[in-house]
Amino acid sequence: MAEYSISQLSKEFDVTTRTIRHYEELDLLMPARRGQTRVYSAADRIRLKLILRGKRLGLSLDDSRDIIDMYEPGKTNVDQLKKLIDAIQAQRTKLNQQLDDITNLLKDLNQAESDCIESLKTNGQK
Amino acid sequence: MAEYSISQLSKEFDVTTRTIRHYEELDLLMPARRGQTRVYSAADRIRLKLILRGKRLGLSLDDSRDIIDMYEPGKTNVDQLKKLIDAIQAQRTKLNQQLDDITNLLKDLNQAESDCIESLKTNGQK
DNA sequence: CCTTACCTTTACGTTAACGTAAACTATTTG
DNA sequence: CAAATAGTTTACGTTAACGTAAAGGTAAGG
Numbered sequence A, B: 001m002a003e004y005s006i007s008q009l010s011k012e013f014d015v016t017t018r019t020i021r022h023y024e025e026l027d028l029l030m031p032a033r034r035g036q037t038r039v040y041s042a043a044d045r046i047r048l049k050l051i052l053r054g055k056r057l058g059l060s061l062d063d064s065r066d067i068i069d070m071y072e073p074g075k076t077n078v079d080q081l082k083k084l085i086d087a088i089q090a091q092r093t094k095l096n097q098q099l100d101d102i103t104n105l106l107k108d109l110n111q112a113e114s115d116c117i118e119s120l121k122t123n124g125q126k
Numbered sequence C: 001c002c003t004t005a006c007c008t009t010t011a012c013g014t015t016a017a018c019g020t021a022a023a024c025t026a027t028t029t030g
Numbered sequence D: 001c002a003a004a005t006a007g008t009t010t011a012c013g014t015t016a017a018c019g020t021a022a023a024g025g026t027a028a029g030g
Helices: A006-013 A017-025 A042-056 A061-071 A078-123 B006-013 B017-025 B042-056 B061-071 B078-123
Strands: A032-034 A037-041 B032-034 B037-041
Touching (some): A006 A037, A006 A042, A037 A042, A042 A061, A042 B078, A078 B042, A078 B061, A078 B078, B006 B017, B006 B037, B006 B042, B017 B042, B042 B061
Antiparallel strands (some): A032 A037
């Protein structure tokens, strides 16, 4: 039954209120209102969290909305479900590619680092 | 001793020639010239590959340039090397965060998928 | 020699994801 | 009660990463 103000969320996740409102403009968030003022539920907070995770993974906001909507079952018909499964598979492929990229980059970074350290040993003594 | 034309690379990596020239404008690539025409070396090709990997990971082109330059040793002094090690550590932190994000997203996708399939079984029979 | 296929530079256009500022309202606090 | 604090809408501005179009150079082939 938790409630959050826009500035609370903005501080918790280190984004501006403008950013949060922007997500609402794009229909990624739809908080309740008390009068004019936005009131965010626990579910809203989770959605924001998912959006930001998507961002870290380089997803567009549109993509994030689609993915997040996957988690919400209900009112979808059979055709939609089949399309969802396809979309999920596509996402999985992309993520596995990213996993691959990351392990390679980490390997490269390790290599670069030991080169650096090596170079410091040899070179840093003069 | 391999050489590549801009359109060859464009086809191999499925990007436009405009994109490749754009990377040159931002000093991420510096191919040789034969007359006016760009001639890409094997090393240039690798750089392009690394740039595109960075893109898939959501890096900015500026970040990519910095990271790629880490791999090239040589003319760096001790202070630069120390800064490089710091930068490498920062990158590693970010990548580990991404790894975490990805495993979580994959878990979510698996969950969403089995929900879908379940829903198809129950719901798809009428 | 003319068309086709690549290559070039220059320069303005576009999209996503916000930033920033203005102008206003409502509530709390010294 | 005045000022500070937090909220609102509206709307124009900005940056990154190219897209797109114009105008032209060069070399091979029928």
